[in-house]
Amino acid sequence: MLPASQVANAQxxxxxxxxxxxxxxxxxxxxxxxxxxAEKRSVLELHFRVADGFHVNSHTPKSELLIPTQITLQPAxxxxxxxxxxxxxxxxxxxxxxxxxxDVYSGAFTVKLPxxxxxxxxxxxxxxxxxxxxxxxxxxxxxxxxQVIFTAQ
Amino acid sequence: xxxxxxxxxxxxxxxxxxxxxxxxxxxxxxxxRKAMQRAQENHVVLQKDGDAVSTDxxxxxxxxxxxxxxxxxxxxxxxxxxxxxxxxxxxVNFWGTYCGPCKVEMPWLEEFRTKYAADKLEVxxxxxxxxxxxxxxxxxxxxxxxxxxxxxxxxKVQAVYLSDSEVLPMSFYVNKNGVVVEETAGIGGKDEIExxxxxxxxxxxxxxxxxx
Numbered sequence: 156m157l158p159a160s161q162v163a164n165a166q167x168x169x170x171x172x173x174x175x176x177x178x179x180x181x182x183x184x185x186x187x188x189x190x191x192x193a194e195k196r197s198v199l200e201l202h203f204r205v206a207d208g209f210h211v212n213s214h215t216p217k218s219e220l221l222i223p224t225q226i227t228l229q230p231a232x233x234x235x236x237x238x239x240x241x242x243x244x245x246x247x248x249x250x251x252x253x254x255x256x257x258d259v260y261s262g263a264f265t266v267k268l269p270x271x272x273x274x275x276x277x278x279x280x281x282x283x284x285x286x287x288x289x290x291x292x293x294x295x296x297x298x299x300x301x302q303v304i305f306t307a308q
Numbered sequence: 309x310x311x312x313x314x315x316x317x318x319x320x321x322x323x324x325x326x327x328x329x330x331x332x333x334x335x336x337x338x339x340x341r342k343a344m345q346r347a348q349e350n351h352v353v354l355q356k357d358g359d360a361v362s363t364d365x366x367x368x369x370x371x372x373x374x375x376x377x378x379x380x381x382x383x384x385x386x387x388x389x390x391x392x393x394x395x396x397x398x399x400v401n402f403w404g405t406y407c408g409p410c411k412v413e414m415p416w417l418e419e420f421r422t423k424y425a426a427d428k429l430e431v432x433x434x435x436x437x438x439x440x441x442x443x444x445x446x447x448x449x450x451x452x453x454x455x456x457x458x459x460x461x462x463x464k465v466q467a468v469y470l471s472d473s474e475v476l477p478m479s480f481y482v483n484k485n486g487v488v489v490e491e492t493a494g495i496g497g498k499d500e501i502e503x504x505x506x507x508x509x510x511x512x513x514x515x516x517x518x519x520x
Binding site: 220 | 496
């Protein structure tokens, strides 16, 4: 908590008169070109990183009111995608409430996407939905657009 | 003679074949580079000072100013306005059902509301994620044991109070003159919250004394 008397030298943007800026991001997606065998089941890896000092709920948070990290993918021609495989979360507790254990992702996490694809270069569009908190506060859910690009040969 | 002709034909086919293979490889590489470029353009890149703003970087905006007025609906459909509490110290607390820290401090606020009832302290809980529905919000409130008014926010009050921060919880300590005395982002200690409440109650002297 930050009282007025301890104003940080932050690059806080905007004031009451300025329009709302673009949504802030707490997770970044590292797109990488991947190669798989054509027409064979292969597993693509989607690499994400949560900003330092933040965490997001895992895909299986421990309360139904918590918003899980979830990927939605659009259908792509020549690509049969199976269900996305999420990593297990790690246990986290806020310092002010050590009894409540949350299940979160922090730092780097990798989501796996099994596919069977025709030969060629493919792009699968999708969205990562997540909800982030830091050590003392939480932020509204965000949607991060992603593109999974890979070549089957 | 026939052999020479045949060899020439085979050689020509081989040259054309190799050329086609080279072209296909080059074309494939070019397409992959283009696709990667498109993906890179779509990336959201973290910037230390501009993107993810943590509570440590929060800068109060309303301290020393008159608390912006609002009229909002309660869970049971009653209208509540900031002006209804004129002359009373008010703690305006923004929270969300997805926000763990909010739900830790809300019972504390309930406790302080009772403790400082003689000072006419009021607590208003302004719920941020109204889209989740009154029923779910009501269940959470009941579970937390909160009895102070829970108000459904609208984009206007969110913009005026929260601006671009969207941090929850957010608390605005408003004195009896309607001036914001303290503004906090994120949860702090229980003692810290009580200290802000005491400061708010003490602030804004009676009108005869000239006020703040």
